[in-house]
Amino acid sequence: MTDYNPIKIEEKWRKKWEEKKAWNIDIKKSKKPYYNLMMFPYPSAEGLHIGNVYAFTGADIHGRYMRMNGHDVFEPMGFDAFGIHSENFAIKQGTHPKDETGKNVNNFREQLKHMGALFDWEHEVDTSSPDYYKWTQWLFLQLYKQGLAYRAKAPVDWCPGCKTVLANEQVIGGKCERCDSVVEQKDLEQWFLKITKYAEKLLNNLDEIDWSEVVKTAQRNWIGRSTGAELEFRIKNHESRVRVFTTRPDTLFGATYLVLSPEHPLVSSMIHDSKFMIQNLDEIKDYINDTKKKTELERTDLAKEKTGVELKGVKAINPANNKEITVWIADYVLSGYGTGAIMAVPAHDQRDFEFAKKYDLSIEMVICPNYPDPTCPVLDEAYEGEGYLVASGDFTGMPNEEAKDKIAKFVNGEEKINYHLRDWLISRQRYWGPPIPIIYCDKCGAVPVPEKDLPVELPYVEDFHPTGTDKSPLATIEEFVKTKCPQCGGEARRETDVSDTFLDSSWYFLRYPSTEFHKKPFDETITKKWLPVDMYIGGKEHSVLHLMYARFITMALRDAGLIDFEEPFVKFRAHGLLIREGAKMSKSRGNVISPDDYFESYGADALRMYLMFLGPYEQGGDWQDSGITGVARFLKKVWELCQNKKGKVKNDPELERLTHKTVKKVTEDIENLRYNTAIAALMEYVNKFTQNTAYDIYCVETLLQLLAPLAPHITEELWQEALGHEASIHNEKWPEYDPEKIKEERARMAVQINGKVRSQIEVDVDAQEDDMKELALGDEKIKKWLEGKTPKKIIVVPNRVVNIVI
Numbered sequence: 102m103t104d105y106n107p108i109k110i111e112e113k114w115r116k117k118w119e120e121k122k123a124w125n126i127d128i129k130k131s132k133k134p135y136y137n138l139m140m141f142p143y144p145s146a147e148g149l150h151i152g153n154v155y156a157f158t159g160a161d162i163h164g165r166y167m168r169m170n171g172h173d174v175f176e177p178m179g180f181d182a183f184g185i186h187s188e189n190f191a192i193k194q195g196t197h198p199k200d201e202t203g204k205n206v207n208n209f210r211e212q213l214k215h216m217g218a219l220f221d222w223e224h225e226v227d228t229s230s231p232d233y234y235k236w237t238q239w240l241f242l243q244l245y246k247q248g249l250a251y252r253a254k255a256p257v258d259w260c261p262g263c264k265t266v267l268a269n270e271q272v273i274g275g276k277c278e279r280c281d282s283v284v285e286q287k288d289l290e291q292w293f294l295k296i297t298k299y300a301e302k303l304l305n306n307l308d309e310i311d312w313s314e315v316v317k318t319a320q321r322n323w324i325g326r327s328t329g330a331e332l333e334f335r336i337k338n339h340e341s342r343v344r345v346f347t348t349r350p351d352t353l354f355g356a357t358y359l360v361l362s363p364e365h366p367l368v369s370s371m372i373h374d375s376k377f378m379i380q381n382l383d384e385i386k387d388y389i390n391d392t393k394k395k396t397e398l399e400r401t402d403l404a405k406e407k408t409g410v411e412l413k414g415v416k417a418i419n420p421a422n423n424k425e426i427t428v429w430i431a432d433y434v435l436s437g438y439g440t441g442a443i444m445a446v447p448a449h450d451q452r453d454f455e456f457a458k459k460y461d462l463s464i465e466m467v468i469c470p471n472y473p474d475p476t477c478p479v480l481d482e483a484y485e486g487e488g489y490l491v492a493s494g495d496f497t498g499m500p501n502e503e504a505k506d507k508i509a510k511f512v513n514g515e516e517k518i519n520y521h522l523r524d525w526l527i528s529r530q531r532y533w534g535p536p537i538p539i540i541y542c543d544k545c546g547a548v549p550v551p552e553k554d555l556p557v558e559l560p561y562v563e564d565f566h567p568t569g570t571d572k573s574p575l576a577t578i579e580e581f582v583k584t585k586c587p588q589c590g591g592e593a594r595r596e597t598d599v600s601d602t603f604l605d606s607s608w609y610f611l612r613y614p615s616t617e618f619h620k621k622p623f624d625e626t627i628t629k630k631w632l633p634v635d636m637y638i639g640g641k642e643h644s645v646l647h648l649m650y651a652r653f654i655t656m657a658l659r660d661a662g663l664i665d666f667e668e669p670f671v672k673f674r675a676h677g678l679l680i681r682e683g684a685k686m687s688k689s690r691g692n693v694i695s696p697d698d699y700f701e702s703y704g705a706d707a708l709r710m711y712l713m714f715l716g717p718y719e720q721g722g723d724w725q726d727s728g729i730t731g732v733a734r735f736l737k738k739v740w741e742l743c744q745n746k747k748g749k750v751k752n753d754p755e756l757e758r759l760t761h762k763t764v765k766k767v768t769e770d771i772e773n774l775r776y777n778t779a780i781a782a783l784m785e786y787v788n789k790f791t792q793n794t795a796y797d798i799y800c801v802e803t804l805l806q807l808l809a810p811l812a813p814h815i816t817e818e819l820w821q822e823a824l825g826h827e828a829s830i831h832n833e834k835w836p837e838y839d840p841e842k843i844k845e846e847r848a849r850m851a852v853q854i855n856g857k858v859r860s861q862i863e864v865d866v867d868a869q870e871d872d873m874k875e876l877a878l879g880d881e882k883i884k885k886w887l888e889g890k891t892p893k894k895i896i897v898v899p900n901r902v903v904n905i906v907i
């Protein structure tokens with residue numbers, strides 16, 4: 102008997118599989134295509150993270166399971182190599198991102214190969230390679246042609262750490278998602294993609310796609326659809342109008358003042374137009390200047406006290422009751438949301454309530470919970486609930502839901518749908534990304550680079566550091582900037598911003614099957630065959646970033662007639678987070694696990710199994726440093742079992758039932774990504790069938806087949822070397838079970854007295870609980886233990902246990 106040496110056998114099979122290209126499939130000829138995608142990593146210098154191994158293992162087990170179920174599983178892998186992550190690291194190391202990336206990609210690939218996954222390396226992509234980003238630029242041009250890419254001046258989020266603007270989605274709690282710096286607001290001219298055009302579709306399709314609920318919920322919230330009305334307020338003695346968006350037109354009679362954002366165009370025109378006769382001009386100007394220094398987070402933080410200034414001398418008219426109301430500016434109203442102005446109803450909105458209390462503004466209750474009782478409760482906070490209208494003219498007495506539409510119509514309001522989602526800001530004042538393919542000509546304006554001239558290559562330059570101005574470092578490279586206008590041939594300048602790394606990853610799944618195709622980013626026939634992606638597994642932290650962007654890009658490409666589906670991923674599952682001994686893993690804590698250490702000591706099979714054993718894959722797991730030994734022992738046991746395989750035993754119905762039950766359990770668990778309980782069932786199976794003095798060889802074979810997706814190396818070795826099969830276990834068909842054979846007619850139940858097992862009984866599995874009680878109490882042994890006492894309580898767990906409490 103040979104000892105189990107995981108390192109040796111894993112290396113042997115890795116080599117054999119690679120030589121045979123065991124996992125490569127014929128993309129063109131495949132009959133049963135199954136596209137199994139996982140989120141490609143950005144190749145950091147620290148190497149593969151154990152969190153990557155966790156994510157990819159779960160996805161690979163799914164792929165291997167589908168493969169054994171007869172599918173041609175395409176499981177590609179690549180590198181999200183462009184972007185600020187890689188660039189920031191190069192800056193820190195004093196190296197160049199291009200050199201750094203090349204090195205890291207090679208290192209990652211070698212590490213990934215140790216996992217024993219189905220990766221098809223002939224279809225690798227690297228987003229920083231000109232072969233790839235040529236098509237990212239092409240994608241930008243298609244969007245531009247459709248009017249979905251535009252340049253505009255807007256207040257944008259600027260990260261002082263990364264020295265670039267960020268997309269809305271990259272600002273989390275007012276901070277940069279990459280470097281945690283508090284973001285600032287700047288008014289800059291930037292490139293945007295019109296994702297808002299698809300807000301409705303992005304929202305509605307969520308009802309149809311088979312995705313993890315947690316991600317769908319995050320997307321729904323981020324899209325943030327609210328229905329309401331846009332109402333118009335007149336400014337007294339002036340032709341100006343202020344439009345406000347409100348979801349509560351039913352409270353209009355209680356609107357006692359208006360609030361404009363300090364950036365509202367009317368504010369600046371009031372300042373410059375003497376007709377308004379603002380009495381506190383200096384105070385207003387100071388307030389506007391103070392606002393400029395604040396971050397969006399500081400402005401909207403609910404816990405912070407609200408500030409504002411009245412525009413003294415300006416009055417607005419409430420269109421419902423023609424009452425004069427005051428007009429304020431306040432920084433908690435943002436110019437980018439809605440119309441940049443609100444009607445304040447302090448009785449029915451908590452934020453307005455606090456503001457009104459602070460500045461002693463009138464609070465008028467117009468919705469009461471208990472109409473017709475005319476006494477409204479005295480408010481110590483806003484009443485935001487349902488009720489009946491009071492003090493609302495002809496609408497008094499009406500239920501507030503009904504009044505919403507009616508009051509909006511009464512003041513000629515316009516029904517309106519508002520979204521939280523904003524257009525995707527994609528330009529970055531950085532170096533390490535694809536240059537945006539636009540040329541500026543004094544005569545012709547912004548001209549797209551002709552497709553035949555792609556890629557606009559990113560020049561290799563010594564000084565790639567971000568400048569901290571609103572220009573990318575490319576702006577200082579004259580050979581890059583100076584060019585000819587593609588339209589008139591005159592002198593022109595290139596756009597020097599690069600695009601966001603999330604644009605690179607918004608379409609990579611389209612490229613994988615078509616990496617051998619060079620005329621277009623994706624081959625039409627291949628794409629028809631392989632897309633949309635059948636299963637995508639990744640982290641939920643990408644819910645409103647990558648996963649939203651990829652959906653938008655897919656919809657845009659469909660509308661351009663370039664593909665024929667509008668949702669990129671038929672199924673998406675979010676895996677949980679891997680932590681270590683209760684703590685989040687991070688470099689600063691110094692508790693990051695290197696997968697290499699485990700590949701080289703316990704082997705990939707044990708590491709894969711241990712990671713999956715930690716908990717339900719979709720919920721994550723807590724790595725215990727000594728935990729892997731248990732799984733390693735189990736694999737050793739399996740090894741020895743196959744070496745000592747015993748002779749055949751025929752017709753053991755218990756064993757047969759156990760096997761069918763195990764197949765059923767493991768099948769269902771793997772299908773639902775419950776790998777932890779699948780592993781537990783396999784362990785239990787081994788424990789049970791080895792109790793027999795002799796067990797049928799089919800137990801061992803079934804065990805190996807069920808174990809193959811989880812531990813691909815050891816199962817291959819045992820299948821071929823110990824059991825003498827010629828072909829690979831990974832080409833075996835997944836075992837089936839016969840439901841008839843699982844049926845248990847009789848169950849053995851333990852009978853306990855005060856929690857201690859005192860006897861056993863056998864019952865019909867569908868017997869009533871009372872029958873089980875009766876049977877337990879009638880048992881001779883139990884009678885003796887009871888000594889004639891009457892039980893206080895009898896608890897029955899059907900088919901398992903009867904517990905008698907005395």
Ligand SMILES: [Zn+2]
Nearest residue numbers: 260263277280
């Ligand atoms: Zn940053």
Ligand SMILES: [Zn+2]
Nearest residue numbers: 542545586589
């Ligand atoms: Zn021109």
